[in-house]
Amino acid sequence: xxxxxxxxxxxxxxxxxxxxxxxxxxxxxxxxxxxxxxxxxxxxxxxxxxxxxxxxxxxxxxxxxxxxxxxxxxxxxxxxxxxxxxxxxxxxxxxxxxxxxxxxxxxxxxxxxxxxxxxxxxxxxxxxxxxxxxxxxxxxxxxxxxxxxxxxxxxxxxxxxxxxxxxxxxxxxxxxxxxxxxxxxxxxxxxxxxxxxxxxxxxxxxxxxxxxxxxx
Numbered sequence: 645x646x647x648x649x650x651x652x653x654x655x656x657x658x659x660x661x662x663x664x665x666x667x668x669x670x671x672x673x674x675x676x677x678x679x680x681x682x683x684x685x686x687x688x689x690x691x692x693x694x695x696x697x698x699x700x701x702x703x704x705x706x707x708x709x710x711x712x713x714x715x716x717x718x719x720x721x722x723x724x725x726x727x728x729x730x731x732x733x734x735x736x737x738x739x740x741x742x743x744x745x746x747x748x749x750x751x752x753x754x755x756x757x758x759x760x761x762x763x764x765x766x767x768x769x770x771x772x773x774x775x776x777x778x779x780x781x782x783x784x785x786x787x788x789x790x791x792x793x794x795x796x797x798x799x800x801x802x803x804x805x806x807x808x809x810x811x812x813x814x815x816x817x818x819x820x821x822x823x824x825x826x827x828x829x830x831x832x833x834x835x836x837x838x839x840x841x842x843x844x845x846x847x848x849x850x851x852x853x854x855x856x857x858x859x860x
Contacts, residue, residue, distance in 0.1 A: 659836070661836060661858040661859055661860050662841065662842050662858065662859050662860040663842070663857075663858060664840065664841075664842050664844075664846075664847035664850060664851070664857040664858060664859040665847060665850035665851040665854075665855055665856055665857035666851075666856065667834060667854070667855075667856025668856065669813060669833040669834040669856050671810075671811055671812050671813045671833045671834070672810060672812045672813070673812065673813050673814075673815050674808060674812045674813070674814055674815070675815045675816070676814055676815070676816040677816075677817075683756075683758050683759045683762050683795070683799075684759070685755050685756070685759060686755060686756030686758075686759060687754060687755065687756075688750075688754050688755065688756060689754065690751070690754065693747075693750050693751060696750055696756065696757035696760075697747060697750070697757065699757050699798060700743075700746065700757050700761060700794075700798070702797075703794050703795075703797035703798045704737060704738070704743075704794060706797045707737055707790065707793045707794050707797055708734065708737055708738075710793060710822075711730055711733050711734055711737065711790075711793075711822065712730075712734075714730060714822055714825050714826060715727055715730040715731075717825075718730075718825050718853075721852065721853060722849070722852045722853075723852065726848055726849060726852045729786075729821055729845045729848070729849070730821075730822070730825075732783075732786050733786055733789060733790050733821075733822065736783075736786050736787050736790045737790050737794070742764060742765065742768060742787075745764050745767075745768075746760055746761050746764050749763070749764055757798065758795060758798040758799055761791070761794060761795065761798065762791070762795055765787055765788070765791035766791075768784075768787055769784045769787050769788055769791075772784035772787070778843065782843075782844065782845060785820070785821070785844060785845060785846075786821075786845070788820065789820035789821055789822050789823075792820065793822065808828070808831040808832070810831075811830065811831050811832075811833050812831065812832065812833065813832075813833055813834045813835060813836065814827075814832055814834070814835035814836070815835070815836050815837075816835065816836075816837050816838075817837065817838045817839060818837050818838065818839035818840055818846075819835060819837055819840075819846050820846065821844075821845035821846050821848075821849055824846045824849045824850055824853075824855070825849050825853070827853075827855065829853060829854075829855060832855065833855075833856070834855060834856035834857060834858075835850070835855065835856075835857050835858075836857070836858040836859070837857075837858075837859050837860075838860075839859070839860065840859035840860055841859060841860060842859065844859070846859070847859060
């Protein structure tokens, strides 16, 4: 009986993915759950719209500072073309089309700005992903990355929430480019994600930072 149990424990499980960043590491695995906090409806009055927009502007400002700090920190490690990924994030952050759509939805639905911003950006992401074009697909990923950061600030939450006690391999549904850029390379030896592709911004940053990665 002991021999059967031991044999069961030694059975190997293989998961097939796409090599996104070269390297081979052996370490404990830490599973990171996706940051998908459900935002509840919060009723507002017409006279509250200006205050809600002020909350959004404050969150946009904090996110802008956050992105600039990430870019500045990594400029010495990333080639110019890879660092430009964060310039794209700044453009998404300040995209007047998204901001005007949020303002219009606030007036129409009279719900809290965090919920409206989440639903508006989800709509943009869905539209872009329905078009089979690599450039537009990456733009959808950029919107998702930026919107998650804005929502964290709207709700008073911090960024990456996991703590590692020992050097580990991260396993997650997906990692955004900015979250990848902020990984502690002494503690995160590599990562594997269910989503993503070899040409994604996350994969590009992983290669630039020499973090072994498997995606898809």
